[in-house]
Amino acid sequence: MGYLNNAVVTVDAILTKKGRELLARGDGSFKITQFALSDDEIDYTLYNTTHPSGSSFYGEAIEAMPILEAFPDENQIMKYKLATLPRGTSKLPLLEAGYSAIRIKQGASLAITPQTLNYLGATSTFEAAGYTATIADVRVVSNFSGVGVNTEEAERLNAVTTAGTNVSKTVIGTSINLTATTVNTLFGSRTQLQTTLTLVGRDSGARITIPVTIIKVNN
Amino acid sequence: MSFKRFDNEDIVISADSISSPAWTGNEVRLQNFFTSSAQIDGPTGKYFYDVYNGAADAAASQIQFSIAYGNKDGSGSSALNASVASNSPSSIIYKQYRSLINGSEDIELSFDGTDVTHIYSIAIQRARYKEKLLPGSLTLQLGDLFLTDNSKEVTTQTFTDAGRVFQIISGSAGTKTDSPKDTAAKGNSKSHGSYGLFLPDTGLIILNGKALDAPVSDGGVALASATASVAPAVENMALIYDKLEAPTNGNFTVRSEETVSSNYVFVRARNSEFNYSTNPSNITGSGELRHSSMIDSPQSYITAVGLYNDNNDLLAVSKLSRPLLKDFTKEALVRIKLDY
Numbered sequence: 001m002g003y004l005n006n007a008v009v010t011v012d013a014i015l016t017k018k019g020r021e022l023l024a025r026g027d028g029s030f031k032i033t034q035f036a037l038s039d040d041e042i043d044y045t046l047y048n049t050t051h052p053s054g055s056s057f058y059g060e061a062i063e064a065m066p067i068l069e070a071f072p073d074e075n076q077i078m079k080y081k082l083a084t085l086p087r088g089t090s091k092l093p094l095l096e097a098g099y100s101a102i103r104i105k106q107g108a109s110l111a112i113t114p115q116t117l118n119y120l121g122a123t124s125t126f127e128a129a130g131y132t133a134t135i136a137d138v139r140v141v142s143n144f145s146g147v148g149v150n151t152e153e154a155e156r157l158n159a160v161t162t163a164g165t166n167v168s169k170t171v172i173g174t175s176i177n178l179t180a181t182t183v184n185t186l187f188g189s190r191t192q193l194q195t196t197l198t199l200v201g202r203d204s205g206a207r208i209t210i211p212v213t214i215i216k217v218n219n
Numbered sequence: 220m221s222f223k224r225f226d227n228e229d230i231v232i233s234a235d236s237i238s239s240p241a242w243t244g245n246e247v248r249l250q251n252f253f254t255s256s257a258q259i260d261g262p263t264g265k266y267f268y269d270v271y272n273g274a275a276d277a278a279a280s281q282i283q284f285s286i287a288y289g290n291k292d293g294s295g296s297s298a299l300n301a302s303v304a305s306n307s308p309s310s311i312i313y314k315q316y317r318s319l320i321n322g323s324e325d326i327e328l329s330f331d332g333t334d335v336t337h338i339y340s341i342a343i344q345r346a347r348y349k350e351k352l353l354p355g356s357l358t359l360q361l362g363d364l365f366l367t368d369n370s371k372e373v374t375t376q377t378f379t380d381a382g383r384v385f386q387i388i389s390g391s392a393g394t395k396t397d398s399p400k401d402t403a404a405k406g407n408s409k410s411h412g413s414y415g416l417f418l419p420d421t422g423l424i425i426l427n428g429k430a431l432d433a434p435v436s437d438g439g440v441a442l443a444s445a446t447a448s449v450a451p452a453v454e455n456m457a458l459i460y461d462k463l464e465a466p467t468n469g470n471f472t473v474r475s476e477e478t479v480s481s482n483y484v485f486v487r488a489r490n491s492e493f494n495y496s497t498n499p500s501n502i503t504g505s506g507e508l509r510h511s512s513m514i515d516s517p518q519s520y521i522t523a524v525g526l527y528n529d530n531n532d533l534l535a536v537s538k539l540s541r542p543l544l545k546d547f548t549k550e551a552l553v554r555i556k557l558d559y
Contacts, residue, residue: 011524011537013484013557019534031528032535034224035486037493038523042542044501047518049510059518059544067522067538074533078525081221082493087547090514092497093220094506118506119220129531153530202531205221206497 016074036205037082041067075134075168075198081205091118095131095199095208102197103213109143109179114208116201126174129202130154133176137195138169140214142181146173172202180214187216222527223492231483238356241347241475243272243281248358249471252463253280259454265296265308267342268456270463284343288455289313290428290446291327291336297450304448309337309455316340316425320418322380330427331386331405333412337428337444339459345422348475352419354385355393359424360470361431361462362440365391368417369406382420386413387427389438392472400438409437419476426459481558486524488551494519518546524553 015023022030046061053060071077083092094117104110114131115124130149135141145158154172176199186193193214200207240247254268255275267287273280288295293310300306316338317328327334341359343352354370368385371393377384388406389396401407408414408430415426433439442458445451463469496502496519501509508514520542526535537555545551 011539011553011555013526013535013537013555015535015557016533018532022528022532022534029528029530029532030534032225032230032482032484032526033529034222034527034531035484036221036223036525036527037486037488037519037521037545038525039496039498039520039542040523042496042498042500042520042522044496044498044509047510049512055512058512059520062520062542063544065542067541070523070536070538072536074536077536078523078533080496080498081525082519082521082545083220083495083497084223084492085220085495087491087494087517088515089495089517090508091506092495092502092508094502132531151530153532203220203222204497 014070014072016072016077018074020072036078038078038080039082040077040079041065042080075170079207083205093117093119093201093204093206095201095206096124097197097199097208097210099210101211101213103215104180105215106180106217107142107182109177111175111177112197112199113175114199114201116204116206119201119204119206127201127203130172130174131176132170132172132200132202134168134170134198134200135178135195135212136168136198137193139183139186140181140193140195140212141178142183143177143179144169144171145177146171146175147177148174182218184216184218191216221497222531223488225484229485229487231485232480233483234478234480236476236478238353238474238476239349241343241352241473242283243279243347246272247472249283250468252460252469252471254460265450265454266312268454268460270460281346282344283347284341286456286459287312287340287342288428288444288459289316289338289340291317292448294446294448295337295444295451295455298448307448312340313338316423319421319423320379320381320384320416320425328416328425330412330415330430331407333427333429335411335427335429337446338415339426339428339431339455341424341426341459343422343424343473348422348473349477351382351476352417352422353474353476354383354417354419356472356474357387357393357417357424358391358470358472359387360466361459362465363435364414364438364440364462365389365396365470366414367391367393367395368419369395369413370417371395372406379418381418381423383418385417385419387415387417387424388413391470408433408439411439431459431462479558481556484526484555484557486551486553486555488521488545488553490547490550493521493545493551494547496520516546518544521545521551521553524555526555526557 289312
């Protein structure tokens with residue numbers, strides 16, 4: 001991964017893994033119809049409202065930042081989307097999953113129904129297009145599925161099975177069901193396993209990542 | 220709120236032709252040639268010689284092209300089976316190319332009107348030319364003879380079953396020599412037609428054996444192809460290889476040509492759009508903006524553009540080379556080029 005030349009504004013477009021998959025399927029699902037903008041890599045604490053040169057220089061440090069090249073994992077890019085909101089907005093959409101961290105025992109199940117706060121004028125709402133949920137290590141769950149969204153894409157993602165390797169799995173739904181694994185060998189000598197669950201509002205772009213801990217109970 | 224649909228005129232498809240050196244490492248001119256004794260001594264060595272850009276056993280070396288010899292009657296190599304004298308590697312090669320180029324067993328390979336029954340082929344390795352070779356870019360030096368194609372000399376294109384075909388003439392880089400040997404001054408050999416055929420769409424160069432066998436005074440290189448019906452002491456492929464190697468600095472230059480289809484996508488962010496960031500460093504735990512000055516004068520910094528389908532699947536992504544400031548007084552127009 002290298003830094004891009006920042007002398008001029010240029011773009012470097014690449015297909016994501018998902019894009020390649022859909023292109024290979026050749027069923028028309030690779031059809032660009034919309035776009036989103038994001039400010040991944042930007043740290044707004046660099047926005048200096050006490051800059052001695054005045055407000056024109058508040059963003060000086062951010063604007064000088066070199067940007068990394070694009071990478072093809074769709075789960076690791078376009079994380080923080082820019083939103084179109086009325087001028088004067090003071091609160092931005094946030095996801096609330098009901099958990100700041102998830103700790104469940106082996107074999108236990110959990111249903112997560114995310115809500116979006118500060119969205120479309122409502123304090124709290126459920127997004128119509130649902131939520132994308134990604135578990136970073138699919139081995140730690142025996143079931144990981146989304147319910148409530150019945151699109152072809154959602155059903156296809158639910159049907160995907162991955163076994164044996166430490167890879168992520170993504171599902172779509174208004175509610176996400178997960179069941180902790182009962183397989184002891186994954187633990188080795190440890191008493192718990194850790195991974196993360198990332199939820200993204202498919203309309204708002206709001207995002208939250210929650211640590212997940214599976215506690216060993218079987219001997 | 221985070222997604223904006225494209226208008227029809229925002230997505231444009233364009234096809235551009237791109238040319239680049241054919242050889243490994245984008246070397247413009249191949250000067251040194253190497254073969255593999257293991258390949259030559261193996262079962263394929265009777266049919267063709269693979270030619271490398273470095274020592275065949277070196278990690279960085281790759282096959283650049285292959286040389287084969289073809290003879291209609293099977294001469295120049297021993298028969299596969301003594302009871303079928305005409306079936307030899309050379310006859311197999313000749314008939315292979317005759318079929319590929321003419322699509323008929325009744326029409327012999329012809330070099331600007333002269334039928335010839337023994338040929339040499341140079342097949343450029345597929346990985347070297349992405350889609351096709353670029354007419355007018357060829358320079359092939361055999362001993363003191365410089366050859367090129369006549370694509371700059373002709374006004375109409377000729378097609379065979381193997382795509383476009385151009386005659387190979389005396390000259391370099393598409394330019395005919397100043398002193399051609401033929402009376403018509405086409406750049407052909409004195410009395411055996413053109414020096415070969417250049418088939419850019421299939422990456423092939425077919426050389427006229429008769430023209431190369433001719434003495435230097437007649438425009439040839441006195442190749443002395445072996446035409447007996449037994450395996451020669453030196454395979455005919457080696458004769459061409461030796462002529463390639465004969466100059467102190469050899470010269471085999473040709474460029475590849477590729478048509479790249481690109482989607483140009485115009486991303487337009489209006490002044491009222493995309494001014495707020497969901498970046499966690501921009502908001503507090505309750506969703507309030509970190510900097511109160513951004514409530515009425517929000518500023519965001521575009522670093523990436525994501526292209527989505529109707530299912531909100533991220534199909535392609537592009538990064539800007541530096542953060543682009545966006546606020547209610549600015550509009551952004553970003554052109555994204557997407558090749559596949």
